[in-house]
Amino acid sequence: MEAVVAVAVAVAVVETKPVPAREPLRSLGVGLGYRPVHRDEIFAHRSSIDFFEIVADHYFSASPPKLAELDLLKSNFPLIPHGLALSIGSADGIDQRYLRDFQCVVDAVRPAWCSDHIAFTRAGGIDIGHLTPLPKTSASLRVIRDNLRRVQDCITTPLLLENITESIRYPEDEYTDAEFLGRICDENDVGLLLDVTNLYINSVNYRFDALEVVRRLPKDRIVQLHFVGGRMEEGRWVDSHDTTTQDEIWQLLEAVLSLAPVKGVILERDEKIPPLKDLIPELERARDLYRHAIPA
Amino acid sequence: MSTEDLERLRKQQIALARALTQPSTSSPIQEPSLSHLDLEEVARSAETLIRKRLSQTRSALRGTSMLLRDEFAKEFREFASTHFFSGPDAIWRDAIEFSRWLARRRKEPAWLSDLLRWEHERCCWESQRLYFSLFRLRYRVAEWIDGRSDNSRDAPPVLSNQWIFIWRFGHRGGIRAIPRRNVAKPTAQA
Numbered sequence: 001m002e003a004v005v006a007v008a009v010a011v012a013v014v015e016t017k018p019v020p021a022r023e024p025l026r027s028l029g030v031g032l033g034y035r036p037v038h039r040d041e042i043f044a045h046r047s048s049i050d051f052f053e054i055v056a057d058h059y060f061s062a063s064p065p066k067l068a069e070l071d072l073l074k075s076n077f078p079l080i081p082h083g084l085a086l087s088i089g090s091a092d093g094i095d096q097r098y099l100r101d102f103q104c105v106v107d108a109v110r111p112a113w114c115s116d117h118i119a120f121t122r123a124g125g126i127d128i129g130h131l132t133p134l135p136k137t138s139a140s141l142r143v144i145r146d147n148l149r150r151v152q153d154c155i156t157t158p159l160l161l162e163n164i165t166e167s168i169r170y171p172e173d174e175y176t177d178a179e180f181l182g183r184i185c186d187e188n189d190v191g192l193l194l195d196v197t198n199l200y201i202n203s204v205n206y207r208f209d210a211l212e213v214v215r216r217l218p219k220d221r222i223v224q225l226h227f228v229g230g231r232m233e234e235g236r237w238v239d240s241h242d243t244t245t246q247d248e249i250w251q252l253l254e255a256v257l258s259l260a261p262v263k264g265v266i267l268e269r270d271e272k273i274p275p276l277k278d279l280i281p282e283l284e285r286a287r288d289l290y291r292h293a294i295p296a
Numbered sequence: 297m298s299t300e301d302l303e304r305l306r307k308q309q310i311a312l313a314r315a316l317t318q319p320s321t322s323s324p325i326q327e328p329s330l331s332h333l334d335l336e337e338v339a340r341s342a343e344t345l346i347r348k349r350l351s352q353t354r355s356a357l358r359g360t361s362m363l364l365r366d367e368f369a370k371e372f373r374e375f376a377s378t379h380f381f382s383g384p385d386a387i388w389r390d391a392i393e394f395s396r397w398l399a400r401r402r403k404e405p406a407w408l409s410d411l412l413r414w415e416h417e418r419c420c421w422e423s424q425r426l427y428f429s430l431f432r433l434r435y436r437v438a439e440w441i442d443g444r445s446d447n448s449r450d451a452p453p454v455l456s457n458q459w460i461f462i463w464r465f466g467h468r469g470g471i472r473a474i475p476r477r478n479v480a481k482p483t484a485q486a
Contacts, residue, residue: 061384124309127383128313128345129349130348132312137305142301168333168334
């Protein structure tokens with residue numbers, strides 16, 4: 001009997017052992033999605049860029065010059081690796097090879113956090129090569145939870161997940177956008193990389209209030225923001241990532257910054273990339289908003 | 297939420313992946329797991345994917361793209377409706393296979409075949425450079441030596457069409473390729 005009590009006490013002690021609290025993330029400021037065409041200009045504009053977000057996939061099979069580039073960036077800027085194809089919503093599970101490659105980049109950079117998307121890019125052995133939206137159902141939440149466990153077993157660096165532009169909506173959705181994003185973050189202890197442009201585009205294309213979504217999100221989970229301009233094509237907004245940020249998106253960015261304790265903001269220009277000096281005014285405007293909302 | 301829900305989601309994802317990447321052969325109308333979706337949205341997503349591939353292939357085959365202008369896009373759309381490539385080298389596979397496909401199809405102007413041959417070679421080289429890069433060597437050598445890793449995706453595309461290879465160190469220290477059928481499967485004890 002005593003032995004049984006002793007075992008029960010031991011189990012109780014193990015179960016009540018406090019989980020070590022994660023250190024708060026540091027603020028990185030306002031930065032830029034790194035694109036190699038800007039390599040020669042970045043030091044001339046060093047003071048305008050607080051940090052860079054690098055596309056992790058670009059360094060998976062890197063040549064020696066590319067690795068040297070990574071070393072140069074790492075020595076001079078805080079870096080955040082951003083993955084494109086972790087396929088966290090894939091019902092087939094996580095591609096172990098991709099995860100290992102991603103982990104290698106994270107280990108090499110030792111960032112404050114790393115990120116990928118709430119989407120699937122792979123199914124049935126097909127690499128779609130494109131972020132494909134998930135239905136907002138409990139089945140998707142379960143798949144994300146299982147996949148995230150495998151990711152978090154390998155990568156201990158805090159992970160953020162980004163909302164994508166939704167090209168397809170599923171009639172079987174069980175949750176609203178805010179509920180779905182909130183549940184993913186809270187149930188899996190991950191942060192949210194809120195792409196303000198994607199949220200704005202979805203809100204216009206599918207007619208909902210973007211600000212209301214932000215109000216309903218768990219604010220302390222919103223760690224980083226993305227912003228860039230989109231464009232109208234055939235009556236719909238698309239995330240072309242190829243133009244200067246529109247006023248409506250600036251307004252939403254400002255509102256999000258006033259509501260959430262954001263740690264970093266990234267201008268994410270992917271197409272028709274102008275010289276770096278042409279992006280500086282957007283970075284400075286974002287920095288003004290960031291400093292106003294989140295004083296140092 | 298049951299295992300059937302998960303299985304349904306898995307099937308839906310596979311069907312959607314097919315509908316997006318092979319729109320000419322896999323119609324969402326015929327697929328029960330997609331029939332409730334807005335087909336216009338699915339078609340638009342498939343079109344976005346083709347546009348993305350077109351833009352990448354234009355960059356890879358810059359000379360041919362400049363020569364053919366709008367014809368390049370027209371030809372690529374026809375090619376893309378029946379060809380799709382997966383994997384980390386998908387961009388190069390698109391360019392390599394499209395240049396081969398186009399060379400067979402178009403004989404005019406006369407210098408197009410020379411241009412395509414040159415660009416094809418350059419893309420093959422870029423693709424193979426991707427596979428033999430030092431980054432891969434640095435992190436995967438141990439696994440390759442042990443033969444634990446299925447590295448069929450590491451094989452250059454020109455070879456992976458016909459063979460599945462395992463790369464190992466040869467007796468002189470260089471890396472050599474061994475057809476998978478000649479490699480004993482690693483046992484649990486190994």
